[in-house]
Amino acid sequence: MDGELPDVRASDAERDEIAEVLRDALADGRLDTDEFGERLDAAYRARTRGELVPLVADLPQADHRAASPAPRAADGWADRFGGTASSRGGFALMGAFVRKGRWVAPRTFTAVAVWGGGEIDLREARFEDREIVIRATAVMGGVQIVVPPDAEVTVGGVGIMGGFDHSATGGGTPGAVRVRVTGLAFWGGVSVERKPLQSPGGERKGLPGGASPGT
Known part of the structure; x- marks a missing residue:
């Protein structure tokens, strides 16, 4: 280059x-x-x-x-990229919003919770692109973000008299979705958690390609 x-x-x-x-x-x-x-x-x-x-x-x-090519998406992940986003943001004012289940997550999702709460669950989502940026703002409220255990995660938000959880930051399976979380928590909290999807019987479902989720 x-x-x-x-x-x-x-x-x-x-x-x-x-x-x-x-x-x-x-x-x-x-x-x-x-x-x-x-x-x-x-x-x-x-x-x-x-x-x-x-x-x-x-x-x-x-x-x-x-100069090397980008890694090939792991089995199962390639099928989860592409499509038109079904939602590009959520706003909660003394209330709540939820994005979970089978939905198409955008390249950029804006989440705002003021005296309220928001839940963003990416475990069953499709993705508009290989990377999603979540811009989360919590003011006297909270935003909970749940990601697949094999996703690549970067958290760069700031907490002021509140909490912005960076513990989920880390690498993932080659070819998996990249999740970047930024934003601000003021007298509130933003949590990011790696969590396997559970079946109705309470058992953890496998990851794309048949791999077993980590503990």
Whole structure:
């Protein structure tokens, strides 16, 4: 990518390649969670190849990795991408909103809870694209986000006299959906939880491709 014109428009595939380099660096401990989130956000906002190159220039083998193809989606996940979003946001004012079950999640979902609560459950969802960004704001209220256990998750929100749970941040199965959560909790809370889907009998269902969920 370095030898090509820096003002050439970047493709989605090239942004994905840079994102893979950043994920490797996070897993290796070369980037902390905050820096990873900042660079990943910059990668997906980049318009040209010249904006992408500096994001990985200080990482070992960055050039080699950036030239490699994006990983093939794991069995089962490829079938969950594509379609028109059925909802792009939820708002709760002294009430509640729920998005769960079989729905099509958008590239960006905006959640606002003011003196109320919201639930966003992605375990049975289809996805408009391989990545979903959830912008959550909780003011004297709460937003609960439930993700598949094998999803890749990055949480970068801030809590002010409230809580913004970062514990679900981490890698996932190659090819699985990427979930990025940002926003603000003010006298409220935003929780992000990895949770397997349970059958009506209470047993945990397997993940796409027949894999067993982690504990």
